[in-house]
Amino acid sequence: xxxxxxxxxxxxxxxxxxxxxxxxxxxxxxxxxxxxxxxxxxxxxxxxxxxxxxxxxxxxxxxxxxxxxxxxxxxxxxxxxxxxxxxxxxxxxxxxxxxxxxxxxxxxxxxxxxxxxxxxxxxxxxxxxxxxxxxxxxxxxxxxxxxxxxxxxxxxxxxxxxxxxxxxxxxxxxxxxxxxxxxxxxxxxxxxxxxxxxxxxxxxxxxxxxxxxxxxxxxxxxxxxxxxxxxxxxxxxxxxxxxxxxxxxxxxxxxxxxxxxxxxxxxxxxxxxxxxxxxxxxxxxxxxxxxxxxxxxxxxxxxxxxxxxxxxxxxxxxxxxxxxxxxxxxxxxxxxxxxxxxxxxxxxxxxxxxxxxxxxxxxxxxxxxxxxxxxxxxxxxxxxxxxxxxxxxxxxxxxxxxxxxxxxxxxxxxxxxxxxxxxxxxxxxxxxxxxxxxxxxxxxxxxxxxxxxxxxxxxxxxxxxxxxxxxxxxxxxxxxxxxxxxxxxxxxxxxxxxxxxxxxxxxxxxxxxxxxxxxxxxxxxxxxxxxxxxxxxxxxxxxxxxxxxxxxxxxxxxxxxxxxxxxxxxxxxxxxxxxxxxxxxxxxxxxxxxxxxxxxxxxxxxxxxxxxxxxxxxxxxxxxxxxxxxxxxxxxxxxxxxxxxxxxxxxxxxxxxxxxxxxxxxxxxxxxxxxxxxxxxxxxxxxxxxxxxxxxxxxxxxxxxxxxxxxxxxxxxxxxxxxxxxxxxxxxxxxxxxxxxxxxxxxxxxxxxxxxxxxxxxxxxxxxxxxxxxxxxxxxxxxxxxxxxxxxxxxxxxxxxxxxxxxxxxxxxxxxxxxxxxxxxxxxxxxxxxxxxxxxxxxxxxxxxxxxxxxxxxxxxxxxxxxxxxxxxxxxxxxxxxxxxxxxxxxxxxxxxxxxxxxxxxxxxxxx
Numbered sequence: 001x002x003x004x005x006x007x008x009x010x011x012x013x014x015x016x017x018x019x020x021x022x023x024x025x026x027x028x029x030x031x032x033x034x035x036x037x038x039x040x041x042x043x044x045x046x047x048x049x050x051x052x053x054x055x056x057x058x059x060x061x062x063x064x065x066x067x068x069x070x071x072x073x074x075x076x077x078x079x080x081x082x083x084x085x086x087x088x089x090x091x092x093x094x095x096x097x098x099x100x101x102x103x104x105x106x107x108x109x110x111x112x113x114x115x116x117x118x119x120x121x122x123x124x125x126x127x128x129x130x131x132x133x134x135x136x137x138x139x140x141x142x143x144x145x146x147x148x149x150x151x152x153x154x155x156x157x158x159x160x161x162x163x164x165x166x167x168x169x170x171x172x173x174x175x176x177x178x179x180x181x182x183x184x185x186x187x188x189x190x191x192x193x194x195x196x197x198x199x200x201x202x203x204x205x206x207x208x209x210x211x212x213x214x215x216x217x218x219x220x221x222x223x224x225x226x227x228x229x230x231x232x233x234x235x236x237x238x239x240x241x242x243x244x245x246x247x248x249x250x251x252x253x254x255x256x257x258x259x260x261x262x263x264x265x266x267x268x269x270x271x272x273x274x275x276x277x278x279x280x281x282x283x284x285x286x287x288x289x290x291x292x293x294x295x296x297x298x299x300x301x302x303x304x305x306x307x308x309x310x311x312x313x314x315x316x317x318x319x320x321x322x323x324x325x326x327x328x329x330x331x332x333x334x335x336x337x338x339x340x341x342x343x344x345x346x347x348x349x350x351x352x353x354x355x356x357x358x359x360x361x362x363x364x365x366x367x368x369x370x371x372x373x374x375x376x377x378x379x380x381x382x383x384x385x386x387x388x389x390x391x392x393x394x395x396x397x398x399x400x401x402x403x404x405x406x407x408x409x410x411x412x413x414x415x416x417x418x419x420x421x422x423x424x425x426x427x428x429x430x431x432x433x434x435x436x437x438x439x440x441x442x443x444x445x446x447x448x449x450x451x452x453x454x455x456x457x458x459x460x461x462x463x464x465x466x467x468x469x470x471x472x473x474x475x476x477x478x479x480x481x482x483x484x485x486x487x488x489x490x491x492x493x494x495x496x497x498x499x500x501x502x503x504x505x506x507x508x509x510x511x512x513x514x515x516x517x518x519x520x521x522x523x524x525x526x527x528x529x530x531x532x533x534x535x536x537x538x539x540x541x542x543x544x545x546x547x548x549x550x551x552x553x554x555x556x557x558x559x560x561x562x563x564x565x566x567x568x569x570x571x572x573x574x575x576x577x578x579x580x581x582x583x584x585x586x587x588x589x590x591x592x593x594x595x596x597x598x599x600x601x602x603x604x605x606x607x608x609x610x611x612x613x614x615x616x617x618x619x620x621x622x623x624x625x626x627x628x629x630x631x632x633x634x635x636x637x638x639x640x641x642x643x644x645x646x647x648x649x650x651x652x653x654x655x656x657x658x659x660x661x662x663x664x665x666x667x668x669x670x671x672x673x674x675x676x677x678x679x680x681x682x683x684x685x686x687x688x689x690x691x692x693x694x695x696x697x698x699x700x701x702x703x704x705x706x707x708x709x710x711x712x713x714x715x716x717x718x719x720x721x722x723x724x725x726x727x728x729x730x731x732x733x734x735x736x737x738x739x740x741x742x743x744x745x746x747x748x749x750x751x752x753x754x755x756x757x758x759x760x761x762x763x764x765x766x767x768x769x770x771x772x773x774x775x776x777x778x779x780x781x782x783x784x785x786x787x788x789x790x791x792x793x794x795x796x797x798x799x800x801x802x803x804x805x806x807x808x809x810x811x812x813x814x815x816x817x818x819x820x821x822x823x824x825x826x827x828x829x830x831x832x833x834x835x836x837x838x839x840x841x842x843x844x845x846x847x848x849x850x851x852x853x854x855x856x857x858x859x860x861x862x863x864x865x866x867x868x869x870x871x872x873x874x875x876x877x878x879x880x881x882x883x884x885x886x887x888x889x890x891x892x893x894x895x896x897x898x899x900x901x902x903x904x905x906x907x908x909x910x911x912x
Contacts, residue, residue: 044078045069048182048793048806051172055189057264057271058161058168058496059547062088067152067793070145079142080153085171086137089550089584090591090606092156095143097596102143104591106583108576112590112603137606143595158584160550163275163494164462166253167197172226173247174204179233180243181795182804182811185226187250188885193262194255195720198222203246208235211816211838213248217720218713218880218889224250227820227837229802229813260526263511266544268501270478270509270530275494279467280518283382285337286315287322287370290355291390291423294327297357300391300423300448307456308352314464315340320382322373323348326366327359328396337377362397363390364404367418371411381519383466383488384416386439389446389456391423393431401431409438417441417487421459424448434561440487465491468515468522473497476510482551489515498548506530549582557587707754711878713891714899717853723866724878724891725899727848729753734907735834736847741815745847746912747834755831755881759821760912763814767801770912771821773830776810778803789823808884816840824881833881848907854899856892864892871898 053062093104161168212228261274319340323333418439420432433443468489481499513524556575709726736745742764747756761769766781776787796803804811810821818838857865876893
């Protein structure tokens, strides 16, 4: 197994007696592949690939689910690889084969190693994690899949998004090395204070793929969906016939109206996000300590000069700065700190342009000289920062790293931070990390690449504007706090503190933040009630506790680097205990996966920065097959081409339902239905799964609350607050129409029932799709084929029409129009809801759903200006049925006529 962090990548490899095949599928993430031509084969088929990421108060939980089918009449080994962010912790891995699940279990490294060694002694394979690129780690496993069978892989990882440059970023990379018919990325962001901006960039937002990205904002929530068709997957900037190749970069920030920060309390835990912005900047003193040793030759020294020139230009006039270069000798530009005037900056730039590489590396003397510059010329009311850039080990002067760290620690005396930038992979990054942590700083690796100068400048921008110093956050009635004191707070960043509430009966928590702002003391005080309920999905209701655990483990692992003796062991034991409790794969734990082949075992370890996880070589390991991309083509499920019976009357209970185990019980369902007199028949076309032609569904009698209207959401152009309008029940509505294309979609609702009971789609004169709450019927003028809700995902293409059936969605693409019909089940209430995911540009569509967005202005109070008309609105809430999770959102409720330019009668039809 491979886990890759920060971006995720999927890879499937197939090992057989015939020439080896390897399929690589990457999703939120990155994937590597050879330059060998892609084999057009259907021996292995990834018939669905979902990435679902939920971000709640900056804490992201991502679930990647991929279903793969072996289409051969012989067994073959299928490899699964995924890349995830280095800052993330894997918390779950599962393989499901023939209805049986095999879960990864997180164990202490020693216990996992023992189990691994037993497996190796029997000649069995081993899993590993290794670092990949700048921000990724790779996890890999394989499993032998029987002939004409399927395997489902599911990976979950968690991370706390860090605020940098005034925004949070979620990076999703996709490179499947094939087109995938049922490909979905869903991101839901929930931030209680409100989302101030949302932006989606990246290679996957270019060309035709831009139409496959849909963003929706509603007060405290935002959704980003990416549902590219197979045709679209070949149309992005770097895409080709092998499918997607690029990334989505989702950036956002939250509203910050309360200077005290944001407090969230849930299930006995709290988290405090503190990021004030309305503060004067503190002048800074910064000394740059630049390695000019021989190993910095070439691009390294050139890019360092470029970055320094740009950084010097960004200094403010009330800043003071110094420059030190070193090899075996330490040279200072000026012995004292100088003010960043134009004359001084021009002189400094001339000095920087003359920096050349030579000699060895005396890190000890260089850093101590930087400290002395601050001591010789202290600046009251300012923030001092040391920044060291080096690309190697100390090779001159004092070379013992322990003594260097001791010298630097004593010299600095916790008065200011030291930031260490390690250039390339030859640097002793462990040494830089420990020296930074000992002095209230951080270490960052600068990668040898064409953008190294931008990496250097980007890091400086993070620390360019200090706003607070000596920050202390105090809380009453809590325990087990994460770090709550900080030397500096920079503009565009965020301080996060979490802890446990000691008394579950306490009704409020008091907070106090004390800090220094430009020479004066500032205090922030706040009290929050513990009874506030955070509106999050039930599956994420423990996110505050898991966030606390994540942050605690991260900080304990940092402490573990610094401590010695009994203290070091105590910190290690605490981090290990939490890692095991929350099933986090950390540097102290390993994930053990026992596979179905006679107890075959794999172990996954988290590597150190810049290093791979190495296991002892096993001579009996079979060689890995060549890394060849395998195109799965269209998604025709092999199980459907065999004879799997279709499920009975009810579909699976949710989007994470295990289809393989579901089908294991389908035969019994079929037989029991036959006993009740329900007749079944099958229809098959070349591209379709066998389906029931007739089906009887009898719903139990149950009273439901009366519903008077269907409420529709209308996103607003340039406004975070959407509009909404009501349509009274019952009705037969023209939902969407494109006369030029010959496309129309109509829907029928019933009195006192939410949503629609039947929706029809017509294309040209011969294509008709009828969808109700039991089944989906497609007729092309000659053949009639029926699907049932809950049957295994399947796909059909014909004459420009693409139909994809998922567990609770019918995805329909006709030309440049893409609609999804979502099946909702609320108790005994079952209904449909139509969603337009894509429509042609510069084409006016008619119907209730014909408007993509609308512009408005808030004039005063609850009056909006819409299309030059003053409209009275009310700030109301609604359930957004466009999403399976059906979140409750806030919207401006306006009259139907105000946004639709007509009466409801103008949008009704007599026949569906």
